[in-house]
Amino acid sequence: xxxxxxxxxxxxxSFSGVGKSCLLLQFTDKRFQPVHDLTIGVEFGARMITIDGxxxxxxxxxxxxxxxxxxxxxxYYRGAxxxxxxxxxxxxxTFNHLTTWLEDARQHSNSNMVIMLxxxxxxxxxxxxxxxEEGEAFAREHGxxxxxTSAKTASNVEEAFINTAKEIYEKIQEGVFDINNEANGIKxxxxxxxxxxxxxxxxGGQQAGGGCC
Amino acid sequence: xxxxxxxxKPWWKSKKTVKVTRSYPTFPPLNAWExxxxxxPVDGELNxxxxxGVEDGLLCQVVHSPEFNLFPNSVVFESNFVQVRRGRNWxxxxxxSNTMALGVTSSVPCLPLPNILLMASVKWYQGxxxxxxxxxxxxxxxxxxxxxxxxxxxxxxxHLQRILRLRTVTEKIYYLKLHPDHPEIVFHxxxxxxxxxxxxxxxxxKDPRILFTHCLVPKNCCSPSGDSQVSYKNLxxxxxxxxxxxxxxxxxxxALSQIFADLHQKNQFSSQSSKKTETNKDTSEKETPCEDCxxxxxxxxxxxxxxxxxxxxxxxxxxxxxxxxxxLAACTGPQLAPPIGGFDP
Numbered sequence: 001x002x003x004x005x006x007x008x009x010x011x012x013x014s015f016s017g018v019g020k021s022c023l024l025l026q027f028t029d030k031r032f033q034p035v036h037d038l039t040i041g042v043e044f045g046a047r048m049i050t051i052d053g054x055x056x057x058x059x060x061x062x063x064x065x066x067x068x069x070x071x072x073x074x075x076y077y078r079g080a081x082x083x084x085x086x087x088x089x090x091x092x093x094t095f096n097h098l099t100t101w102l103e104d105a106r107q108h109s110n111s112n113m114v115i116m117l118x119x120x121x122x123x124x125x126x127x128x129x130x131x132x133e134e135g136e137a138f139a140r141e142h143g144x145x146x147x148x149t150s151a152k153t154a155s156n157v158e159e160a161f162i163n164t165a166k167e168i169y170e171k172i173q174e175g176v177f178d179i180n181n182e183a184n185g186i187k188x189x190x191x192x193x194x195x196x197x198x199x200x201x202x203x204g205g206q207q208a209g210g211g212c213c
Numbered sequence: 214x215x216x217x218x219x220x221x222k223p224w225w226k227s228k229k230t231v232k233v234t235r236s237y238p239t240f241p242p243l244n245a246w247e248x249x250x251x252x253x254p255v256d257g258e259l260n261x262x263x264x265x266g267v268e269d270g271l272l273c274q275v276v277h278s279p280e281f282n283l284f285p286n287s288v289v290f291e292s293n294f295v296q297v298r299r300g301r302n303w304x305x306x307x308x309x310s311n312t313m314a315l316g317v318t319s320s321v322p323c324l325p326l327p328n329i330l331l332m333a334s335v336k337w338y339q340g341x342x343x344x345x346x347x348x349x350x351x352x353x354x355x356x357x358x359x360x361x362x363x364x365x366x367x368x369x370x371x372h373l374q375r376i377l378r379l380r381t382v383t384e385k386i387y388y389l390k391l392h393p394d395h396p397e398i399v400f401h402x403x404x405x406x407x408x409x410x411x412x413x414x415x416x417x418x419k420d421p422r423i424l425f426t427h428c429l430v431p432k433n434c435c436s437p438s439g440d441s442q443v444s445y446k447n448l449x450x451x452x453x454x455x456x457x458x459x460x461x462x463x464x465x466x467x468a469l470s471q472i473f474a475d476l477h478q479k480n481q482f483s484s485q486s487s488k489k490t491e492t493n494k495d496t497s498e499k500e501t502p503c504e505d506c507x508x509x510x511x512x513x514x515x516x517x518x519x520x521x522x523x524x525x526x527x528x529x530x531x532x533x534x535x536x537x538x539x540x541l542a543a544c545t546g547p548q549l550a551p552p553i554g555g556f557d558p
Contacts, residue, residue, distance in 0.1 A: 037383050037385055038383045040360055040361070040364045040381060040382060040383060041329075041330075041358055041359045041360035041361055041364070042358060042359050043357065043358045044355075044356050044357060044358065046355075059280060059281075079282070
């Protein structure tokens, strides 16, 4: 019976307006919505991917970026297998405050949590305020994976999520993650169990139609 | 399949109880119980909340499932709604097979009021009867978001049509019509919840020895033997709290029955918010039909009215005023003191 697993939480985290929700929408629905409501609380998205022949469900938690909602975000870090720390390449301030977000993430999560640094809005080259090299340097310094993406053009969006998942998967293979400890945000089981038990949000790459709420 | 819902233990079991009588805000008389007695889908169900599908329901099972494992020790009060928009009449936004599950719960079970709103989209199979309470086939439920209730305003919009108006702090407005499959009493529960969230209650204590006289879903509307003939006929409607005293039973899932507010703060909130809401009402209701899904950012001043009490903090284990600490101390048992942010195992 082939194994399947879900990474219970992959976090999207950082300043408001950097495009976290758009990245999620692009990844789960393959569409871009230029105007997105401010996220309050947590919004969920999910998608099935395949790594190494195994079906893996990525459950993504899109968190609020606004300072006033941040205390809420912190309490949800626990149990996250990975996080995408996003900044906006056209807004220097979102890059300058990455350390705070990173500390926040590390402080409130599993120390093994995979963190990917994302410089979003790479389509807006003319308005760029943060060089790619700066992002790379920051990632190198803090042991993060780095990628520039564009939720608008879908450039690297798929790769960002899948590479994060791969990294988590590799850590599982290396035994870094204790898969018996659900606090790591990983659950492994028979394929049918994983897909059925997680029927909520199991869009399998496409959102269920209807799109209410 | 839906997975295990963590077993909740009755946390005050075998403890000495003290009945406290206080004055309460007036709630609509529960005359609807008269009508619903015959509707109770009992079949051996001890908890009428479960019988009505408003507790331990489909949304609760999703939220408590291993995938989310959110608020595992908290009760979820939930129902199935149809998203509508204003027209000459109320118009369904989505096709009939798509509904929305709405629920409230507490991030920490010992909070006196629910502080989390849950929203999920529900997709029913073609031709399937949309029975929320134990449907023949479980529909596809996708948890969409969780919102702190302090950033949400819930109002009863149309009693007759059983429509709630949900407005978020970001001015996203939803009109939600209780699914026709739900009996009338379920809307009364929601009405009651709306009132409690707005006005609060007069108790903040969580001393488990105290039998509270408030309960969203009265527990003994039917006896464990299945006898649902408890009569509310003779109870004076002007004293709903008295009738609730009689309705109160020693049920297990009492988190939602423990809906008590920090009145000082809540009253401040409700008076401010109701005034501002009134002011906004005329204009907002003249909005385009897209109002239900498109945020309006004209007047965000009302956001300031989202003040909230100490009890609604996400993490009540921080420093608390002495008055609250004393009540917390009364309930700090092993089951009631989860770790910080402790809704994960």
